Amino acid sequence: MTTLTAPPASVEKYASAFESLDDSDFPQWLITTRLQAWANFSDLGIPIKRRGNELWKYTNLRPLADAEFEYGTIGLVSLDEIRSNGPWDDAWDTVVVVDGNFSAQLSNLHGAAGLTAGSLAEAISAGTDDVESQFASLAGRESYAFTALNTAFAGDGVYLGVAAGAQLETPVHVVFVSSDLAASRVTYPRLLVSAGENSSFTIIETYINLAGPAQLTVPVVEFFVSRGARIRHYRIQMENEKSFHIGTTRVDQKGDSSFSSTSFAVGALMGRNDIHTQLGEPGAECTLHGLYMTSGRQQQDQEISTTHAMPNCTSNQFYKGILSGKSHAVFSGKVVVERDAQKSVANQKDLNLLLSRGVRIDAKPSLEIFADDVKCGHGATAGHVDRDTLFYLRSRGVDEDAAKAILVRGFAAEMLDEFKPAALKEFVERITDGRIETLLAESDTLGTV
Amino acid sequence: MLEIQNLRVSVLDIDDSEILKGIDLKVNNGEVHAIMGPNGSGKSTLANVLMGRPDYVITEGDILYDGKSIVALLPEHRAHLGMFLAFQYPAEIPGVRPWQFLKAALDARADARGEEKMSVRDFSKLFDEKVEAVGINPQLVKRSLNEGFSGGEKKRHEMLQLEVLKPELxxxxxxxSGLDVDALRIVAEGVNSMRSPDRSFIIVTHYQRLLNYIKPDVVHILIDGRIVKTGGPELALKVEKDGYKPYTSVGATA
Structure with missing residues (x-):
């Protein structure tokens, strides 16, 4: 490090909480991992420098770096609060985490054959399956402030193991909830998913926030997808409108596996969905889709990347955004096709509907291709709804406000249709309809171009 | 039913853009009027202005519907009165299925008129029946309205909406335009089956072709924003034979 470098930002704000961590119940390997992660974070700090920093070029983290967040208190949450603030189905196997800690009382597990679901801390202490070799092998050791920060505080969270060949009939739902405490707090949700060979299941990952003040949520999720496994993943981000949510998902895919994910990002003042899929063996495929909606002064970032390391893999990135008020969205999509990854197929698309003059979208799709026999395509658009379309609907008797709502809902429909479990679909549709009202109330351009 | 009085229309926010230069027209209940004219004569503008398209401004004259001026009414309110416009270029509406859209339109009109909404069951029955009648592939109505439809498919969807909404005008x-003979016949059959003493039609067309299938009561020739000639069905045949040329000079001196 040269003397010219500015000191890492905000490290001291997190230092005393780190020093007072209780590690008496954990094996040495976890303590070592945490110490390394803290050392890593101490070097990096919160990434407030934007120039020359591709990852944070379009996002101002100064408000986050300046804010103070308490750590460690665990609040009380009722089942009713969870059910009324997120998707819920009694038939699902549900794992609930309150303020970072697994809650056996609130979880609703039916003992599905082949499913191990529960506390990550217990899995770590008990040395369940491959948890020691898997934990932080995809996220937490690299030079990235937020995965380092999460890993430094790693303890509890959720461990999900699905046995080889198991076909789970009902979804597994993992709910991370911030309780309703008066303070601004930081939580580090952690989820480790280990999918055995040829297993098949649906997982819903939900973030809900019952607190009033701004919260900082820094989740890290690692997916280990063995040969032939098929995972359907949904990610629901419903933080409160003052909060920061900086999520990281890392997916390692073996041969002929399939990972299909749809994100629904509507919450938080500043929300980030950072997902990377590593197609590490031939025949793997991934589909990364999502819908984001922003209003007021909100910001949603989608940092989406896929690496094709081996031949005959397919990736598909497709995101849609609806922006109103003075909000901001970033889509940074990246596909890397390495030299050996012949016969790769990669598609990348980001479509945005801008409802107000004050919005800003930074869309940056990129392909880095080092193989020569590949099929890749990418594109990004930002558009308004035009007057002609609006007139068409109105000429059929639908009034202007209703026509606008129909058009915006129509734009979202393609993504909403991807939410297959009935209770989940009902939830995202209900939230979307409510959000559209807010978006349209802040709209000043729809139908004027 | 409809009376247009000395209607002068310009494009909104553009100076010296007068398109309609004093139109007088009266359509009685149950009549079918054809408005024919060359490209750029203003016939599409007239159709759109009647429906209240916001891109135009009426500088003079009036439009009366059942004796009341409608020029201040929004497009949706004109629809509630019973007016309908089949578009030359129907908009593509991603994510909205034809079924959904039509139900919303019917419900909005029922609301505005203080009528009871049609049940989903009755609507489904009516919809399926009309889809078959206008010869739309049932798979197509499961897709987004007009998105990726061919020109002919879009026009059939306009006819589907016409037949479900059953407007008075x-x-x-x-x-x-852009229809093959089969599709043309379907459009004509739709219109003919809907002709009734209390429903009127205004058919805007460049060619006489459609009028082989739909016999108009009155034919108007529109040139350069003015109706230069009005007559019976024989007028359309004359245009077919001689073109619009003979009327151009009339327009210029009118």
């Missing part, structure tokens, strides 16, 4: 803006 239907304006067809070049519905025949």
């Amino acid at each position: 239907a304006i067809l803006d070049e519905t025949d």
Whole structure:
């Protein structure tokens, strides 16, 4: 490090909480991992420098770096609060985490054959399956402030193991909830998913926030997808409108596996969905889709990347955004096709509907291709709804406000249709309809171009 | 039913853009009027202005519907009165299925008129029946409205909407353009089956072709924003034979 470098930002704000961590119940390997992660974070700090920093070029983290967040208190949450603030189905196997800690009382597990679901801390202490070799092998050791920060505080969270060949009939739902405490707090949700060979299941990952003040949520999720496994993943981000949510998902895919994910990002003042899929063996495929909606002064970032390391893999990135008020969205999509990854197929698309003059979208799709026999395509658009379309609907008797709502809902429909479990679909549709009202109330351009 | 009085229309926010230069027209209950004219004569503008398209401004004259001026009414309110425009270029509406859209339109009109909404069951039955009648592939109605439809498919969807909404005054803006003979016949059959003493049609067209299938009561020739000639069905045949040329000079001196 040269003397010219500015000191890492905000490290001291997190230092005393780190020093007072209780590690008496954990094996040495976890303590070592945490110490390394803290050392890593101490070097990096919160990434407030934007120039020359591709990852944070379009996002101002100064408000986050300046804010103070308490750590460690665990609040009380009722089942009713969870059910009324997120998707819920009694038939699902549900794992609930309150303020970072697994809650056996609130979880609703039916003992599905082949499913191990529960506390990550217990899995770590008990040395369940491959948890020691898997934990932080995809996220937490690299030079990235937020995965380092999460890993430094790693303890509890959720461990999900699905046995080889198991076909789970009902979804597994993992709910991370911030309780309703008066303070601004930081939580580090952690989820480790280990999918055995040829297993098949649906997982819903939900973030809900019952607190009033701004919260900082820094989740890290690692997916280990063995040969032939098929995972359907949904990610629901419903933080409160003052909060920061900086999520990281890392997916390692073996041969002929399939990972299909749809994100629904509507919450938080500043929300980030950072997902990377590593197609590490031939025949793997991934589909990364999502819908984001922003209003007021909100910001949603989608940092989406896929690496094709081996031949005959397919990736598909497709995101849609609806922006109103003075909000901001970033889509940074990246596909890397390495030299050996012949016969790769990669598609990348980001479509945005801008409802107000004050919005800003930074869309940056990129392909880095080092193989020569590949099929890749990418594109990004930002558009308004035009007057002609609006007139068409109105000429059929639908009034202007209703026509606008129909058009915006129509734009979202393609993504909403991807939410297959009935209770989940009902939830995202209900939230979307409510959000559209807010978006349209802040709209000043729809139908004027 | 409809009376247009000395209607002068310009494009909104553009100076010296007068398109309609004093139109007088009266459509009685149950009549079918054809408005024919060359490209750029203003016939599509007339169709759109009747429906209240916001891109135009009426500088003079009036439009009366059942004796009341409608020029201050929004497009949706004109629809509630019973007016309908079949578009020359129907908009593509991603994510909205034809079924959904039509139900919303019917419900909005029922609300505005203080009528009871049609049940989903009755609507489904009506919809399926009309889809078959206008010859739309049932798979197509499961897709987004007009998105990726061919020109002919879009026009059939306009006819589907016409037949479901059952307006009292239907304006067809070049519905025949881009249609093959089969589709043309379907459009004509739709209109003919809907002809009744209390429903009127205004058919805007460039060619006489459609009028082989739909016999108009009155034919108007529109040139350069003015109706230069009005007559019976024989007028359309004359245009077919001689073109619009003979009327151009009339327009210029009118």
